[in-house]
Amino acid sequence: MSQTLKELVKYKGTSFAPSNTRGALMNFFKVFTGLGLAILAKNFATTTFNRRYFDSKVVLITGGSKGLGFVMARELLKEGARVAICARERDELERAKRKLLQYGEEVLTLVCDVTDEAQVHDMVMDTVEYFGRLDILLNNAGIIQVGPMQAFSKKEYEKAMNVMYWGIANTTLEVIPHFKEQGGGQIVNITSVGGKVSMPHLLPYDASKFAAIGFSEGSAAExxxxxxxxxxxxPGLMRTGSFVNADFQKGNEKEFNLFRILANLPMATMSAEKAAHKILNAIKTKDAVKVIGPQARMLIELHHFFPNLMVKLFSLINKQIPTSGEKNIVKGENFEDASSRGARLESMGQKEKEQFQRF
Structure with missing residues (x-):
């Protein structure tokens, strides 16, 4: 004890008297313990609420038969949700359902092209009829088109807009009456960092994602x-094995290989499981906008503060991206059989492809 404190304690009438000091310490200990218990109780209640947030909720996932949609369906089932998944191919849906039933008891499969308003209407009606309600619409359907802007016809640009903009708008407009009638609901739109920062050789994709974010933010306010x-x-890039189903410029195997590498580099991407967990946590917060992953956040911030510099940087990168000069588009799987690939390159994304695309 310091000399000054010893002198102060000598005065019985002060709060520094031994008895008062002991009492003050006891009171402080009680308050500190009480606060600690209150914090623990709050954290326990929050954790319990978060764990049970999806319990018995009905979630409709578009593009749910593979990739990120499949992983989100799996994680939702683990948290007690009742899940409906839609896709364009019946066989893919049934394969996904067999896998998903390992994690939950109720999985409804629906064949639907989200660009078709009539099919979207039937999908929503069938979901509500089967489960009795709908709590969350999770718009995940999408396509990826990789190549120089002139390699794509107007039809390809329209295809991107139809799936990733109108697909979201169609389903949103369809579920609104149901949500209003039951007193509320949630709509979750999976967009992309490409909807905030447009990059070369991804123009159809980026333009549709910009539109999707604008529609999402405006509808959130309304x-x-x-x-x-x-x-x-x-989100930023995720390791979902989607490169095999992406559209590429015919004959441009070099760009396919480049995209395959970028889409599977751990430092540049996020695993599908981690992305799904972050998305589910974002749904619980009900935030209007949620950026997933440090790579996406950094890119958005750099573009926000240095937009002209970023365009110049992308222009330099664009000069290094290979092109074949073709105007025809083919699926990435067409490059899978190319004999020029090395074993190391071939292994990149193989696990994700088998887990989330071709199980």
Missing amino acids: LRKDGIYVTAII
């Missing part, structure tokens, strides 16, 4: 008064 929460999820 629908909140009705108890309908809309969230735009903005």
